[in-house]
Amino acid sequence: MTMAHSEYDYDLFVIGAGSGGVRASRIAAGHGARVAVAEEFRIGGTCVIRGCVPKKLLVYASQFADDLAHASDYGWTIEGARFDWPALRDAVARDVDRLNAAYTRTLDSNKVDHFLERAEITGPNSVRLKQSGRTITAGTILVATGAWPVMPEFPGAEHCITSNEVFHLETLPSRVVVAGAGYIAMEFAGIFNALGCDVTIVNRSAKILRGYDTDLSDRLLAITRARGIAYRFDASFEGVEKQEDGSLLVHLGDGGEPVPADVVLVATGRRPNTAGLGLETAGITLGAHGEIPVDSDGRTACPTIFAVGDVTDRVQLTPVAIREGHAFADARFGGKATSVSYDAIPSAVFSQPPLAAVGLTEAEARDRYENVRVFTSDFRPMKNVFSERIERGYYKLVVDGATDRILGIHMIGPDAPEILQAAAIAVKAGLTKADFDATVALHPSMAEELVLMR
Numbered sequence: 001m002t003m004a005h006s007e008y009d010y011d012l013f014v015i016g017a018g019s020g021g022v023r024a025s026r027i028a029a030g031h032g033a034r035v036a037v038a039e040e041f042r043i044g045g046t047c048v049i050r051g052c053v054p055k056k057l058l059v060y061a062s063q064f065a066d067d068l069a070h071a072s073d074y075g076w077t078i079e080g081a082r083f084d085w086p087a088l089r090d091a092v093a094r095d096v097d098r099l100n101a102a103y104t105r106t107l108d109s110n111k112v113d114h115f116l117e118r119a120e121i122t123g124p125n126s127v128r129l130k131q132s133g134r135t136i137t138a139g140t141i142l143v144a145t146g147a148w149p150v151m152p153e154f155p156g157a158e159h160c161i162t163s164n165e166v167f168h169l170e171t172l173p174s175r176v177v178v179a180g181a182g183y184i185a186m187e188f189a190g191i192f193n194a195l196g197c198d199v200t201i202v203n204r205s206a207k208i209l210r211g212y213d214t215d216l217s218d219r220l221l222a223i224t225r226a227r228g229i230a231y232r233f234d235a236s237f238e239g240v241e242k243q244e245d246g247s248l249l250v251h252l253g254d255g256g257e258p259v260p261a262d263v264v265l266v267a268t269g270r271r272p273n274t275a276g277l278g279l280e281t282a283g284i285t286l287g288a289h290g291e292i293p294v295d296s297d298g299r300t301a302c303p304t305i306f307a308v309g310d311v312t313d314r315v316q317l318t319p320v321a322i323r324e325g326h327a328f329a330d331a332r333f334g335g336k337a338t339s340v341s342y343d344a345i346p347s348a349v350f351s352q353p354p355l356a357a358v359g360l361t362e363a364e365a366r367d368r369y370e371n372v373r374v375f376t377s378d379f380r381p382m383k384n385v386f387s388e389r390i391e392r393g394y395y396k397l398v399v400d401g402a403t404d405r406i407l408g409i410h411m412i413g414p415d416a417p418e419i420l421q422a423a424a425i426a427v428k429a430g431l432t433k434a435d436f437d438a439t440v441a442l443h444p445s446m447a448e449e450l451v452l453m454r
């Protein structure tokens with residue numbers, strides 16, 4: 001490419017300082033491009049400000065409840081244990097502030113100018129900053145505006161919250177209704193359940209975590225039910241009514257009783273953030289879900305405008321947005337053609353217990369391969385042996401019978417995400433079941449099950 005067109009204010013203007021935008025800005029600046037980024041909320045984006053990071057801190061916090069409950073099995077007496085939601089909430093908010101400052105420093109130290117306001121596209125090489133009204137030109141524009149929670153339409157939707165608000169609750173609710181049964185729903189249901197709230201998950205189908213291997217989602221369903229999460233399946237939201245005492249009553253279309261709640265968290269998916277972005281001024285037509293269609297280099301229908309991350313609605317995960325941003329900057333400003341591989345992307349749901357997977361599910365493999373072999377391990381994690389908890393872990397290896405190659409690994413149980421990240425290397429590298437069998441177990445661990453399945 002295309003370096004420094006001096007007739008433009010910048011070589012690259014990035015809209016959105018989240019996972020993809022910050023990485024692309026920093027790498028492009030490192031290649032010598034003059035870069036600016038606009039951010040309408042807080043530098044860091046969804047993952048850092050109201051996604052992965054604060055969510056994971058809440059997961060850690062809520063897991064203490066479980067550890068405390070089982071500490072006596074290991075000889076501990078814990079008296080006076082108490083949980084303080086505002087203390088946790090404020091600690092999480094402080095960490096978000098710290099990360100927000102760190103991301104801002106990263107932009108500064110890489111000489112990336114940043115504008116803390118909304119930007120909209122006004123043509124193939126120009127954007128307008130909404131508050132200041134300033135127009136800025138750039139040789140290349142990168143749209144990295146992420147996604148936004150979908151709020152379905154039903155009466156009383158204004159009484160509900162999304163994951164954007166859930167980190168700021170004034171008090172810990174005693175009753176929580178969660179709409180949806182995807183990542184966000186299952187993670188927050190687990191957090192609130194562990195913190196002692198009554199949790200009801202309402203889903204329009206009878207399936208949780210679609211996309212994951214059914215044996216894993218079935219196991220999670222059984223365990224979370226045993227832990228006290230209630231499910232209302234095949235149920236639509238008919239309306240949410242505010243009661244005189246300020247609490248809520250959730251009416252469902254399944255013919256059952258309405259559910260009382262203090263908080264209703266809607267987690268029914270996230271839609272690309274493209275509303276009012278001015279893409280039409282550059283000849284870009286949105287896809288069916290409001291996403292920006294791009295080719296494998298992130299290029300849109302307009303040759304000077306690129307897009308990465310959730311706004312393209314490919315894989316809504318932070319490491320993917322980061323890779324796409326990095327590859328874009330290397331290719332466009334570093335002269336290094338790089339493409340992102342979407343094979344074998346590991347993912348996890350930080351439910352309690354967590355699950356994690358990489359590669360093909362058993363059903364996907366059976367669709368694509370003639371001879372599929374499946375190995376499973378259904379075991380009681382050692383940590384649970386003293387306690388009355390009968391929760392079992394479950395691992396599955398999906399193998400191509402013709403080549404012995406591992407096509408997928410699926411795990412539910414304590415630390416599954418930590419174990420799976422390492423195992424994903426084997427799937428990406430195309431290792432075989434024989435390679436797993438040849439590896440000596442590390443004992444005693446849960447991970448050893450991976451090399452002991454016969």
Ligand SMILES: Cc1cc2nc3c(=O)[nH]c(=O)nc-3n(C[C@H](O)[C@H](O)[C@H](O)COP(=O)(O)OP(=O)(O)OC[C@H]3O[C@@H](n4cnc5c(N)ncnc54)[C@H](O)[C@@H]3O)c2cc1C
Pocket residue numbers: 015016017018019020021038039040041042043044045046047048050051052053055117118119120144145146147163184273277308309310311315316317318319321
């Ligand atoms: C509750 C929750 C938990 C999650 N947990 C995980 C997890 O555990 N692991 C994982 O991998 N992923 C997780 N995700 C998904 C992850 O956060 C996203 O995939 C990732 O942030 C996408 O990065 P991005 O760069 O595409 O967009 P974002 O990080 O969303 O950044 C986009 C930025 O653009 C800004 N913006 C939008 N429009 C404009 C405009 N017109 N002008 C200026 N700025 C604008 C936004 O304010 C935002 O800061 C989670 C998401 C949520 C909501």
Ligand SMILES: NC(=O)c1ccc[n+]([C@@H]2O[C@H](COP(=O)([O-])OP(=O)(O)OC[C@H]3O[C@@H](n4cnc5c(N)ncnc54)[C@H](O)[C@@H]3O)[C@@H](O)[C@H]2O)c1
Pocket residue numbers: 152179180181182183184185187203204205208209210236237267268269270315316317347348349350
């Ligand atoms: N651990 C992680 O990596 C992680 C965590 C959170 C979010 N994320 C990312 O964020 C994205 C969004 O998460 P999410 O949980 O909002 O979406 P999701 O797509 O995972 O789940 C959406 C859920 O809402 C239900 N639903 C959809 N429309 C509905 C409607 N109108 N009425 C009732 N139910 C409806 C679906 O059946 C599904 O259960 C995920 O796809 C994921 O990529 C990742």
